[in-house]
Amino acid sequence: MTALPMIHSTEVAAAKAAGKPIVALESTIITHGMPYPQNLEVARQVENDIRAADVTPATIAVIDGTLHIGLDDAQLQLLAQAKGVAKLSRADLAACMATGGTGATTVAATMIAAHLAGIQVFGTGGIGGVHRGAENSFDISADLMELAQTPVTVVAAGAKAILDVDKTLEVLETQGVPVIAVGQDAFPAFWSATSPFKAPLRMDTPAEIARAHHMRGQLGLPGGQLVANPIPLDDEIPAPTLAPIIAQAQKDADSHGIRGKAVTPYLLQRIFELTEGRSLTANIALVRNNARLAAKIAAELMALSRDTGN
Ligand code: PSU
Numbered sequence: 001m002t003a004l005p006m007i008h009s010t011e012v013a014a015a016k017a018a019g020k021p022i023v024a025l026e027s028t029i030i031t032h033g034m035p036y037p038q039n040l041e042v043a044r045q046v047e048n049d050i051r052a053a054d055v056t057p058a059t060i061a062v063i064d065g066t067l068h069i070g071l072d073d074a075q076l077q078l079l080a081q082a083k084g085v086a087k088l089s090r091a092d093l094a095a096c097m098a099t100g101g102t103g104a105t106t107v108a109a110t111m112i113a114a115h116l117a118g119i120q121v122f123g124t125g126g127i128g129g130v131h132r133g134a135e136n137s138f139d140i141s142a143d144l145m146e147l148a149q150t151p152v153t154v155v156a157a158g159a160k161a162i163l164d165v166d167k168t169l170e171v172l173e174t175q176g177v178p179v180i181a182v183g184q185d186a187f188p189a190f191w192s193a194t195s196p197f198k199a200p201l202r203m204d205t206p207a208e209i210a211r212a213h214h215m216r217g218q219l220g221l222p223g224g225q226l227v228a229n230p231i232p233l234d235d236e237i238p239a240p241t242l243a244p245i246i247a248q249a250q251k252d253a254d255s256h257g258i259r260g261k262a263v264t265p266y267l268l269q270r271i272f273e274l275t276e277g278r279s280l281t282a283n284i285a286l287v288r289n290n291a292r293l294a295a296k297i298a299a300e301l302m303a304l305s306r307d308t309g310n
């Protein structure tokens with residue numbers, strides 16, 4: 001049997017050897033979620049936010065068939081500027097690697113890679129979910145099923161208002177995924193700090209979230225947790241401002257026949273245009289906020305594993 005083509009960056013390998021906490025980061029947000037050059041600036045900033053908490057960042061991507069756990073600056077630049085990079089979810093990861101391809105990992109694929117590398121905490125912007133009109137399109141992100149089966153705690157700013165938030169919460173409940181709002185009762189809606197929906201669970205400290213993750217492991221439960229961290233109030237775009245913009249973007253997606261993997265990137269780009277860039281400013285603020293919380297959870301989890309010996 002040939003070895004799995006997976007390599008750790010020097011920084012991540014050193015952190016693993018020293019038993020230091022690590023936070024995984026996805027790369028689809030770089031290639032499909034934000035325009036160049038902001039995507040590169042944010043990728044670097046988010047890594048530095050994690051380092052500032054004395055935690056090691058591991059941005060994950062497939063480059064020329066190899067699964068990279070941690071990227072160096074040249075690799076970040078390559079992804080940020082590349083055109084036509086594949087978007088890899090659970091369904092695409094093995095095929096991309098087997099054919100020597102290059103691709104960015106979504107939440108689902110990043111969770112798979114993080115778990116393989118022994119990383120338990122992952123910070124991102126928003127997860128995929130149940131799209132509006134899913135009763136006709138059947139468009140439900142593989143991210144939700146991944147949360148049900150892979151034991152990684154994902155810190156996100158809730159579900160984007162381009163999704164059907166109510167149905168997304170229902171699927172997460174069906175799949176047995178703990179959905180934890182941080183410091184408030186409402187489930188946050190990405191660019192907006194609150195939504196009309198109450199989150200099933202609420203926790204106020206990184207230590208509680210780490211203990212819940214640890215307890216799931218002790219119970220032998222397979223999946224992860226969704227930590228829904230509201231965007232800082234200063235950076236939010238109120239839901240009423242966004243509602244007509246989202247409706248317009250959705251209408252444009254439908255009239256252009258956008259389907260499958262292209263839907264989320266199309267909507268994000270269209271909303272960026274329609275808000276004249278304001279959606280991106282908010283997106284950057286919430287990703288950094290999530291990275292900082294993920295770093296704290298990873299540090300708590302490491303302390304907990306040390307104390308309990310597992
Ligand atoms: N939400 C964002 N930015 C993103 C994504 C979601 O605000 O870049 C990406 C993530 O990688 C997520 C993926 O896992 O989109 C979901 O895509 P889909 O809906 O096709 O499963």
Ligand code: MN
Nearest residue numbers: 139140141260
């Ligand atoms: Mn989809």
